[in-house]
Amino acid sequence: MSRDVEAYMSPKAIHQFPNALLLGEVERLLAEGRDVVLVPKGRSMLPFIRGGTDKVLLRKPSAKELRVGDIVLACLAEGQYVMHRIIAIADERITLMGDGNLYGTEVTERKDVVGKVIEIITPKGQHRKPSRGRLWRKLLPIRKYLLKVYRKWNKLKNK
Amino acid sequence: MKTKKGYALRSLGEESLLVPMSLGEAVDFSHMISLNASAAFLWKEVEDKDFDAETLVNLLVEEYGIDHDTAQHDVEALLQSWENAGIVIN
Numbered sequence: 001m002s003r004d005v006e007a008y009m010s011p012k013a014i015h016q017f018p019n020a021l022l023l024g025e026v027e028r029l030l031a032e033g034r035d036v037v038l039v040p041k042g043r044s045m046l047p048f049i050r051g052g053t054d055k056v057l058l059r060k061p062s063a064k065e066l067r068v069g070d071i072v073l074a075c076l077a078e079g080q081y082v083m084h085r086i087i088a089i090a091d092e093r094i095t096l097m098g099d100g101n102l103y104g105t106e107v108t109e110r111k112d113v114v115g116k117v118i119e120i121i122t123p124k125g126q127h128r129k130p131s132r133g134r135l136w137r138k139l140l141p142i143r144k145y146l147l148k149v150y151r152k153w154n155k156l157k158n159k
Numbered sequence: 160m161k162t163k164k165g166y167a168l169r170s171l172g173e174e175s176l177l178v179p180m181s182l183g184e185a186v187d188f189s190h191m192i193s194l195n196a197s198a199a200f201l202w203k204e205v206e207d208k209d210f211d212a213e214t215l216v217n218l219l220v221e222e223y224g225i226d227h228d229t230a231q232h233d234v235e236a237l238l239q240s241w242e243n244a245g246i247v248i249n
Contacts, residue, residue: 008223034185
């Protein structure tokens with residue numbers, strides 16, 4: 001069976017990073033009980049996860065094991081995912097906030113948490129357990145300044 | 160040459176994802192390869208078989224009715240990217 005010549009596009013293989021579409025696939029794999037490694041994007045989990053640099057190992061948590069301080073991947077709406085830290089739990093309602101964010105929280109439900117960060121993997125291949133961010137959460141009132149210092153220090157380090 | 164074992168082709172809209180699937184190991188999306196329709200077609204045809212560039216060229220010509228030169232040119236580029244990605248073994 002031949003297809004239309006018009007429909008032909010040169011075969012291509014692209015190495016690509018997760019986008020919303022891929023995260024749907026990540027959710028399915030986690031639900032199947034597979035662990036997933038990916039490189040998160042963005043600055044919203046600084047200073048603990050450096051978007052585009054660090055990898056994270058994700059696993060589907062049981063609904064009961066979620067605790068304040070966990071970093072989780074949650075599906076907020078169809079095709080809209082966020083990887084942030086749990087800052088409050090009230091029954092089924094879970095409130096998330098990015099460590100690198102100064103304002104703004106997301107409210108979701110236990111059932112919409114699709115994965116939990118088990119390990120953070122640096123580019124050098126070091127594996128570490130994510131901190132629970134207790135102190136970082138307490139320091140929210142001065143987070144703005146801490147992030148500034150962190151960025152300055154990082155710039156100097158990378159010079 | 161042969162395709163490397165341990166990948167599952169999962170379709171994702173127009174594209175297909177080549178997902179590393181070693182049992183008991185994490186699925187690593189940082190090594191994820193996405194294939195467009197014609198590349199996915201070729202992958203499925205030659206998976207777990209011995210093949211060479213000519214095999215792929217013939218498959219493209221047969222399936223899409225394109226001319227041999229275009230197919231050859233495209234296959235060269237594709238094989239280069241497959242080799243760079245480490246998903247075929249010579």
